[in-house]
Amino acid sequence: xxxxxxxxxxxxxxxxxxxxxxxxxxxxxxxxxxxxxxxxxxxxxxxxxxxxxxxxxxxxxxxxxxxxxxxxxxxxxxxxxxxxxxxxxxxxxxxxxxxxxxxxxxxxxxxxxxxxxxxxxxxxxxxxxxxxxxxxxxxxxxxxxxxxxxxxxxxxxxxxxxxxxxxxxxxxxxxxxxxxxxxxxxxxxxxxxxxxxxxxxxxxxxxxxxxxxxxxxxxxxxxxxxxxxxxxxxxxxxxxxxxxxxxxxxxxxxxxxxxxxxxxxxxxxxxxxxxxxxxxxxxxxxxxxxxxxxxxxxxxxxxxxxxxxxxxxxxxxxxxxxxxxxxxxxxxxxxxxxxxxxxxxxxxxxxxxxxxxxxxxxxxxxxxxxxxxxxxxxxxxxxxxxxxxxxxxxxxxxxxxxxxxxxxxxxxxxxxxxxxxxxxxxxxxxxxxxxxxxxxxxxxxxxxxxxxxxxxxxxxxxxxxxxxxxxxxxxxxxxxxxxxxxxxxxxxxxxxxxxxxxxxxxxxxxxxxxxxxxxxxxxxxxxxxxxxxxxxxxxxxxxxxxxxxxxxxxxxxxxxxxxxxxxxxxxxxxxxxxxxxxxxxxxxxxxxxxxxxxxxxxxxxxxxxxxxxxxxxxxxxxxxxxxxxxxxxxxxxxxxxxxxxxxxxxxxxxxxxxxxxxxxxxxxxxxxxxxxxxxxxxxxxxxxxxxxxxxxxxxxxxxxxxxxxxxxxxxxxxxxxxxxxxxxxxxxxxxxxxxxxxxxxxxxxxxxxxxxxxxxxxxxxx
Amino acid sequence: xxxxxxxxxxxxxxxxxxxxxxxxxxxxxxxxxxxxxxxxxxxxxxxxxxxxxxxxxxxxxxxxxxxxxxxxxxxxxxxxxxxxxxxxxxxxxxxxxxx
Numbered sequence: 001x002x003x004x005x006x007x008x009x010x011x012x013x014x015x016x017x018x019x020x021x022x023x024x025x026x027x028x029x030x031x032x033x034x035x036x037x038x039x040x041x042x043x044x045x046x047x048x049x050x051x052x053x054x055x056x057x058x059x060x061x062x063x064x065x066x067x068x069x070x071x072x073x074x075x076x077x078x079x080x081x082x083x084x085x086x087x088x089x090x091x092x093x094x095x096x097x098x099x100x101x102x103x104x105x106x107x108x109x110x111x112x113x114x115x116x117x118x119x120x121x122x123x124x125x126x127x128x129x130x131x132x133x134x135x136x137x138x139x140x141x142x143x144x145x146x147x148x149x150x151x152x153x154x155x156x157x158x159x160x161x162x163x164x165x166x167x168x169x170x171x172x173x174x175x176x177x178x179x180x181x182x183x184x185x186x187x188x189x190x191x192x193x194x195x196x197x198x199x200x201x202x203x204x205x206x207x208x209x210x211x212x213x214x215x216x217x218x219x220x221x222x223x224x225x226x227x228x229x230x231x232x233x234x235x236x237x238x239x240x241x242x243x244x245x246x247x248x249x250x251x252x253x254x255x256x257x258x259x260x261x262x263x264x265x266x267x268x269x270x271x272x273x274x275x276x277x278x279x280x281x282x283x284x285x286x287x288x289x290x291x292x293x294x295x296x297x298x299x300x301x302x303x304x305x306x307x308x309x310x311x312x313x314x315x316x317x318x319x320x321x322x323x324x325x326x327x328x329x330x331x332x333x334x335x336x337x338x339x340x341x342x343x344x345x346x347x348x349x350x351x352x353x354x355x356x357x358x359x360x361x362x363x364x365x366x367x368x369x370x371x372x373x374x375x376x377x378x379x380x381x382x383x384x385x386x387x388x389x390x391x392x393x394x395x396x397x398x399x400x401x402x403x404x405x406x407x408x409x410x411x412x413x414x415x416x417x418x419x420x421x422x423x424x425x426x427x428x429x430x431x432x433x434x435x436x437x438x439x440x441x442x443x444x445x446x447x448x449x450x451x452x453x454x455x456x457x458x459x460x461x462x463x464x465x466x467x468x469x470x471x472x473x474x475x476x477x478x479x480x481x482x483x484x485x486x487x488x489x490x491x492x493x494x495x496x497x498x499x500x501x502x503x504x505x506x507x508x509x510x511x512x513x514x515x516x517x518x519x520x521x522x523x524x525x526x527x528x529x530x531x532x533x534x535x536x537x538x539x540x541x542x543x544x545x546x547x548x549x550x551x552x553x554x555x556x557x558x559x560x561x562x563x564x565x566x567x568x569x570x571x572x573x574x575x576x577x578x579x580x581x582x583x584x585x586x587x588x589x590x591x592x593x594x595x596x597x598x599x600x601x602x603x604x605x606x607x608x609x610x611x612x613x614x615x616x617x618x619x620x621x622x623x624x625x626x627x628x629x630x631x632x633x634x635x636x637x638x639x640x641x642x643x644x645x646x647x648x649x650x651x652x653x654x655x656x657x658x659x660x661x662x663x664x665x666x667x668x669x670x671x672x673x674x675x676x677x678x679x680x681x682x683x684x685x686x687x688x689x690x691x692x693x694x695x696x697x698x699x700x701x702x703x704x705x706x707x708x709x710x711x712x713x714x715x716x717x718x719x720x721x722x723x724x725x726x727x728x729x730x731x732x733x734x735x736x737x738x739x740x741x742x743x744x745x746x747x748x749x750x751x752x753x754x755x756x757x758x759x760x761x762x763x764x765x766x
Numbered sequence: 767x768x769x770x771x772x773x774x775x776x777x778x779x780x781x782x783x784x785x786x787x788x789x790x791x792x793x794x795x796x797x798x799x800x801x802x803x804x805x806x807x808x809x810x811x812x813x814x815x816x817x818x819x820x821x822x823x824x825x826x827x828x829x830x831x832x833x834x835x836x837x838x839x840x841x842x843x844x845x846x847x848x849x850x851x852x853x854x855x856x857x858x859x860x861x862x863x864x865x
Contacts, residue, residue, distance in 0.1 A: 091793070091796045091797055092792065092793075092795075092796035094792050094796075096788075096789045096792055096793070123823045123824060125798065125822050125823050126796075126797065126798045126822060126823060126824050129796060274801075277788070277791070277792060277795070278791075278795065278800070278801070281792075281795040281796060281800065282795075282800055282801075285798070285800060312808075312809070316809060316818070317809075318809065318810060318811070318812055319812070321812060322812055409827075412827075413811060413816060413818060413827045414811060414812060416811065416815075416816050416827070416829070417811055417812070417813050417815050417816065420829060426816075521816065521827070521828065521829040521831075521832060522790075522793045522794060522797055522826055522827075522828060522832060523826065523827040524797070524824060524825065524826055524827075525818065525825040525826065525827060526825075527825075
C-alpha cells in the first residue's frame with residue numbers, strides 16, 4: 001500500500017500536536033505494547049481478533065459480570081509482541097450497559113498504545129459513530145474497515161488515501177474471517193505506534209455544539225480523566241451522564257463546576273431546541289456523514305441486501321417463520337443426540353476401561369481407599385461430566401452456525417413476543433431448548449444474549465427445564481408409583497411443569513430482582529453471512545474447553561468430597577457378617593447368569609432379600625455372595641457421613657414425606673442427577689442398578705405412597721441443581737452470589753412446592 | 767400523534783422524536799434512529815410484534831414498547847412541505863437529505 005504511505009506523510013503534519021507522549025511508547029523492555037480492538041457487535045471483530053492472535057489468547061469473564069473478556073498477544077515487527085484485548089462489542093460508549101461501561105473504562109484507563117476501531121464496511125454510517133467517540137477520547141486510532149469484500153461486492157468504493165488524510169490516522173481494509181489484510185493491519189498498527197496521534201481535534205460536531213463543548217472542557221478538572229480524554233469528559237458532562245456527574249460531585253469544587261456546566265447546557269438546549277444528548281449523537285452522525293461523503297466514491301447498489309431480503313421473506317415470514325424455526329431446532333437436536341450417541345458410548349467404555357486398568361493395579365479383592373477414590377471418586381465423577389462432551393460439541397457447532405449466519409437473530413425476532421411475556425428475551429429461547437438436553441450447555445448458550453439481565457434471568461431458571469440426566473430418575477420413579485396408563489401423561493406433566501415453572505420464575509425474577517430497570521430491546525438483524533469453518537469450529541472448541549477446564553476443576557473437587565461423604569467412615573464389623581458367623585444366614589455361591597432356568601428363582605431370591613432387608617434384619621435363610629456384598633454396601637452407606645447427614649436431615653424432610661434414604665440419595669443427585677438412581681440402589685442393597693430395575697421399583701412402591709412419589713419428583717425437578725450447574729453458573733455469571741442464589745432459591749422453591757403438594761394431598765386422603 | 771406502530775409493513779416515514787427514558791433514547795440514537803431519519807417498517811413478528819424496521823442502513827427489531835416511543839411523521843407530507851418551501855432549505859432538511 002504505497003498510496004497509504006504517501007498519505008501518512010501528510011497526516012502527521014495536519015494532525016495537531018499530540019497529547020500522547022511521543023517518547024517511544026514501545027521502547028523495548030520497558031513495558032509491553034497494549035492494543036485494544038473496539039467495534040460494533042456483528043462487525044467481525046472477534047474473527048479479526050482470532051486472525052491476529054491465533055492460538056495465543058485467553059477467554060474469560062470480567063470480574064463480577066457476564067461480559068466476556070478476550071486477551072491475546074499479537075506478534076509485531078522485530079520479534080516484539082503486543083498485548084491485544086478484544087473489547088465487548090458495543091454500538092456506543094454510554095454507561096448504560098455493563099458492556100459499554102467496560103469498553104469505556106478500558107479505553108479511558110487501559111493505557112492502550114493503539115486502539116483499532118473495527119467497522120463493518122457494509123454499514124459504515126452507523127459503525128463509524130463509535131470511531132467518532134473513540135476519537136473524542138483522544139485515543140491513538142487505527143481504523144480497520146472490515147468485511148471489505150462484502151462492501152466491494154455490493155459496489156461500494158472507498159478512497160482510503162482521502163480517508164487517512166481527513167481522519168489523520170491509518171485506515172486499512174480487512175476481511176477478518178478470511179484472515180486477509182492482517183499484514184496491512186499490523187503495518188498500520190506499527191505506523192500508529194511510530195507516530196501517535198490524538199484525533200480529538202479532528203472531530204467536528206457543529207459550531208454551536210463545539211463551542212459549548214470547548215467551554216465545558218475548560219471546566220473539567222485536571223485529574224478528572226487523562227489529559228487526552230478531556231473532550232470526551234466534556235461531552236459526557238454536557239449530556240448530563242449520571243456517572244460523570246456523580247464523579248464530579250465527589251470532587252471538592254464539583255458543585256460549582258456542575259452549576260456552570262448546567263448553565264452551558266441550558267443555554268445550548270434553549271438555543272437549539274434539542275437536548276444535549278441528542279445534539280451530541282447527531283453531531284457524531286453528522287461528522288460521519290460528512291466524512292463518508294468525501295471518501296465514498298461509489299455507493300453500494302440499492303439491491304445489495306437483496307439476497308438477505310429474499311431469505312428473510314421466507315424464514316422470517318409471519319406465518320412460515322415459526323414452523324421453519326421449529327424444524328431447524330429439531331434438526332439441530334436430532335443431530336446433537338444422534339451423532340453424539342456413539343462417541344458418548346466410546347467415552348463411557350473408555351472410562352470403564354480406565355477403571356478396569358486402575359483396578360488391575362491392585363491385587364484382586366483388596367479394599368484400598370486409594371483405589372476407591374480413584375475409581376469411584378475421580379474417574380466416576382469426572383467421567384460423568386466428560387461423557388456429555390460430544391453432545392456439547394455438536395450443540396455448540398449448531399449454535400455457532402446459527403449465530404454466525406445471522407439466523408439466531410431472526411429466530412429471536414420470531415419468538416420474542418412469547419418470551420417477553422415472561423420477562424425473557426427472544427434469544428433466551430435456544431438456551432432453554434438446549435436445557436432439555438443438558439443444563440450446562442444451556443447456561444453457556446446464554447452468551448448469545450446481549451443484555452446482562454437477560455443472561456442472568458435465563459441462566460437462573462434453566463435448571464427448571466428437565467434435563468437429560470433427570471430422565472433416568474423419571475424412568476425409575478414414574479413406573480414405580482403409577483399404573484401403565486398414567487405413565488406417559490405423568491412424564492409429559494413433569495416436562496411441562498418444569499418449563500412452566502421456568503417461565504414463572506423468570507417472570508417473578510423480572511418483577512422482583514430487576515424491578516424498574518429498563519432493558520431496551522433494540523436488536524440488530526445483521527445480513528446473512530456464510531460462516532467459515534474455522535470461525536464456527538473456533539467458537540465450538542472455545543466453549544467446549546471452558547466447559548472442560550473450569551467446570552472440571554470444581555466438579556473434580558466436589559466429586560472427591562461426595563465420594564468421601566459416602567465412603568467414610570468405614571464399617572469395621574458388618575452386622576450381616578456377624579449373622580453369617582452366627583449361622584443365622586447362609587451364604588451360597590452366585591448363581592450362573594447363563595443359567596436361564598434358574599432366572600426366576602434368582603429373582604424370587606432377590607425379592608426375598610429385598611423384603612428381608614427392610615425394615616428388620618435379614619431373617620434366617622440363604623443369600624448369595626452378591627447379595628452379601630450388597631448388604632455390606634447398604635451398611636456402609638448407612639454408617640457413612642452421607643447416610644448420617646441423611647438421617648440428621650430426615651426431620652427437615654419428613655413434612656415432604658421423605659425418609660433418610662431418599663435424603664441420602666438426593667445428596668448423590670447433587671453430583672449428577674442420575675446418581676440418585678444408583679444411590680437408591682445402594683441403599684436398597686441391590687448393588688448396581690439402573691433405572692429399569694424392577695426390584696428397586698417394587699421396593700419403592702412398597703415403602704412409599706404415590707403421593708410421596710409426586711412430592712419427590714417435584715423436588716428433584718425443581719430443587720438442587722447439580723454441581724456442574726452451580727459451577728457453570730458461577731463461571732458464566734461471574735459471581736458466586738448468583739450461583740448460590742440459584743441453588744438455594746430453587747431448592748427453597750422445590751421444598752415449598754413438595755411440601756404443599758404432600759400436605760394438601762395427605763389432607764385430601766391420598 | 768403517529769408512532770412506528772401506525773405503519774404497515776412496507777411503509778416508511780420520518781422520525782420526529784423519541785419519547786422514552788434516557789437508556790432507550792440513547793440506544794436508539796446510536797442505532798441510527800434519530801429525529802429526521804427515514805425509517806421503514808419491513809415486517810412484523812408472528813403476532814404482529816416485534817417490529818422489524820430499516821433505518822439508516824441498519825435492520826433493527828423493536829418491541830411494541832420501544833416502537834410506540836418513536837414518533838413519526840409521514841414522509842409524503844414532509845416531501846410536500848419541502849416542495850412548498852421550495853429552494854429555501856433549512857439546516858434540518860439538508861441534514862435529513864443526507865441520510
